Amino acid sequence: MVSTEPARVRTRVRIPLRFGDGFTADAEAVTFHGLADSGEHLALVLGEPEPGTVPLVRIHSECLTGDVFGSARCDCGPQLQEAVARISEIGGYLLYLRQEGRGIGLYNKLDAYALQDEGLDTYAANTALGLPEDGRDYTPAAQMLTALGAEKIDLLTNNPDKAEQLIARGIGIRETISTGVFATDCNLRYLRSKVEHTGHKITLTDLAS
Structure with missing residues (x-):
């Protein structure tokens, strides 16, 4: 098991959320002291987790x-x-991690986009820049969940690496639940590369090739 030092809650504050299509939800934003990477990661408490x-x-x-x-x-x-929307219905947490571009940062992500426009897939573009295919470390997520008292969870993800990292850091996973598939003409190659390269649980059989 990867050693994970404890973190503690810093601030809790209510934030009403509004999305571009008019969808709204009530959330409690939680910040933390003692996260492993000192990042300003955020937990949103949604619904009423009992x-x-x-x-x-x-x-x-x-x-x-x-x-x-x-x-x-x-x-x-x-x-x-x-x-x-889904978490608000039954109660739980959305952990918003400041790990832009799978951990490589915004500018590097846009550099990788330029290489993708030349034909590389999302993973090959990162490595062509001398960067990891996926540099994300979910230690802060495990710390946040522990500080919130959530040591066993249902995890909403298509990415098996998230569950594997959380389990290695002491978080129990009762069930992994897939997200929806949000395919567009612009992202279909990106979604397919996630399925083929890192085993994301995304069903693309009904989408155009």
Whole structure:
């Protein structure tokens, strides 16, 4: 097991959420002291997770282009809204991690986009820049969940690496639940590379090739 030092809650504050299509949700934003990478990661408490129950959790990595500007090159924006809606219904946590571009940063992500326009897939583009295919470390997520008292969860993800890292850091996974598939003409090659390269649980059989 990977050693994970404890973190503690720093601030809790209510934030009403509103998305571009008019969808709204109430959230409690939670910040933390003592996260392993000193990042300003955020937990959103959605719905009413009851003590002793298993909460639904989504770990969402920051994506400025998709979350804020609605870029169709990825599925991050729709996944974020879907997660807020689904978690709000039953109670749980959305962990918003400041790990832009799978941990390589915004400028490097855009450099990788330029290489993708030349024909590389998302993983090959990262390595062509001398960067990891996926540099994300979910130690802060495990710390945040522990500080919130959520040591066993249902995890909303298509990415097997998230579950594997959380389990290695002491978080129990009762069930892994797939997100929806948000395919566009602009992101289909990106989604297919996630399926073929890292085993994401995304069903693309009904989509155009």
